[in-house]
Amino acid sequence: MLKHVFAIILLGASSIALAQIDSEKQVKEKSKDSLKKRVFLENIGLGYFPTKYFNFDLRYLVKYNQFEGFRTGLGGVTNEEFSDKFRINGYLVYGFRDERYKYSIGGGVRLNEKTDTWLNVSYTDDLQETGSSKFSTDKRFFSFFEPRLLNIDLFHRHITKSLALQHKISNHLLSETQFAISRVNPTYDYTFISGGEAFNSFRFSTASLSLQWSPFSKFEFLNNKIEETVNGYPKFTAQFTQGFGDVFKSDFNFAKIDFRTIHQIDYDDESVTRLTLVAGLASGETPLTQLYHAYPNNIRKETILQRFSVAGLNSFETMFFNEFFSDRFATFQFKHFLKPFNISQRFRPQLVLISRYAIGNMKSINQHQGITFGTLDKLYSESGFEINKLIFGFGLSFAYRYGAYHLPSLGDNFAFKFTFNLSL
Incomplete structure (x- = not known):
């Protein structure tokens, strides 16, 4: 009888511990997802579409002015997942009215964090x-x-x-x-x-x-x-x-x-x-x-x-x-x-x-x-x-x-x- 009671208590304690671990895991996952969402929105607010290693720069997608007409292209910069010690950035765009490509290429090295x-x-x-x-x-x-x-x-x-x-x-x-x-x-x-x-x-x-x-x-x-x-x-x-x-x-x-x-x-x-x-x-x-x-x-x-x-x-x-x-x-x-x-x-x-x-x-x-x-x-x-x-x-x-x-x-x-x- 005591063995059965002890087994039930042990099983109950294990279930509670597992539920607590699962709850903590869910909280961590929600916190992680919330952080990812916040970082994503921060990047969008700065004009970047983030991917794993590279953030695409939304400024270069489409623009218009009186000299170039429509100007479109791609650009971006590597992010900290790629490296927190150096970065590579650049863009390539084309103006349809002046019929010319424009571009930039560059990079940086972190000397002191x-x-x-x-x-x-x-x-x-x-x-x-x-x-x-x-x-x-x-x-x-x-x-x-x-x-x-x-x-x-x-x-x-x-x-x-x-x-x-x-x-x-x-x-x-x-x-x-x-x-x-x-x-x-x-x-x-x-x-x-x-x-x-x-x-x-x-x-x-x-x-x-x-x-x-x-x-x-x-x-x-x-x-x-x-x-x-x-x-x-x-x-x-x-x-x-x-x-x-x-x-x-x-x-x-x-x-x-x-x-x-x-x-x-x-x-x-x-x-x-x-x-x-x-x-x-x-x-x-x-x-x-x-x-x-x-x-x-x-x-x-x-x-x-x-x-x-x-x-x-x-x-x-x-x-x-x-x-x-x-x-x-x-x-x-x-x-x-x-x-x-x-x-x-x-x-x-x-x-x-x-x-x-x-x-x-x-x-x-x-x-x-x-x-x-x-x-x-x-x-x-x-x-x-x-x-x-x-x-x-x-x-x-x-x-x-x-x-x-x-x-x-x-x-x-x-x-x-x-x-x-x-x-x-």
Whole structure:
């Protein structure tokens, strides 16, 4: 009898232990699946489709602009499953209107895991918008739809070889140092006059240092790595670029300083105020390809309806493409996001009030031949609003141009467009 009771107790205890092990296993499996899902969504949000060893870059699948027409291709980068010591990245795309392939190939070696120090090399043969600039330390930004790209028509081709050192000085301070050699050919009629000589193509040898400082962000050790848990403001980014003449056959000596600060105020009622200041200064012999525009986003058509397109995220909606260029400029943008209208759980449109200002100048405008443009020596002003997320991420935008650069024809001062905001 006791044997039977003992056997029953033992069997019951074993069943409970097995059930507990099975329960723990299920929890671990669910936790593992949840982590995989989170990592997958994070990659998609950054514009990558992850596979076991290689993450495909969604930015290269399909794009459209006025010079290339449709542009399509494939690209990506190896992931940590392939190796956490080195990576290989690249892309190959084709433009159907200009009938040219563009490509890039590169790689990196991790020198120090704690400081996330990487030595990167790349070779790129591609197009770049004239007057555009970017900070090397910027985090990767991905949008399923890049509205401003649709209307850009002023590109230059560049073949660039670069060597860069990416280093985290601290959690709050990121740096990237780069040396690059470039051959640049404008795709439009343009001549730069320097020292009595006319240049239609350019060679550059440049060294740059980029710093990004986020003093108010907070970081924690999560999932075996340091992650930003509080996205603090304001944030500051600065970049210094020096061009060396006669180094690797470079044509020009010049220097550039770029600066940006972003401040955001979050209120308890879900409303947000965002302030952005961007400035740049170029000195020396600097062709138009290396100078600045103020991120215009208006096409030259007769009526406001013919100019109807899609508003950018941080662009001047009433400023025409190629209307202004500067060798020194500053822009200030004010955006206030009101509390979303709580019409239903799924339908929550949001009103955004916007004002933008730009000022700039150019020292030697006569050096730039073959293209006509103005300068921003007076204050450029536009204000308006957006109503976002009306349907499937789309909304509407309205802006009005006023002040020193108000145009004689009233209709030319208005911009009425779609907006597109999609969150994963």
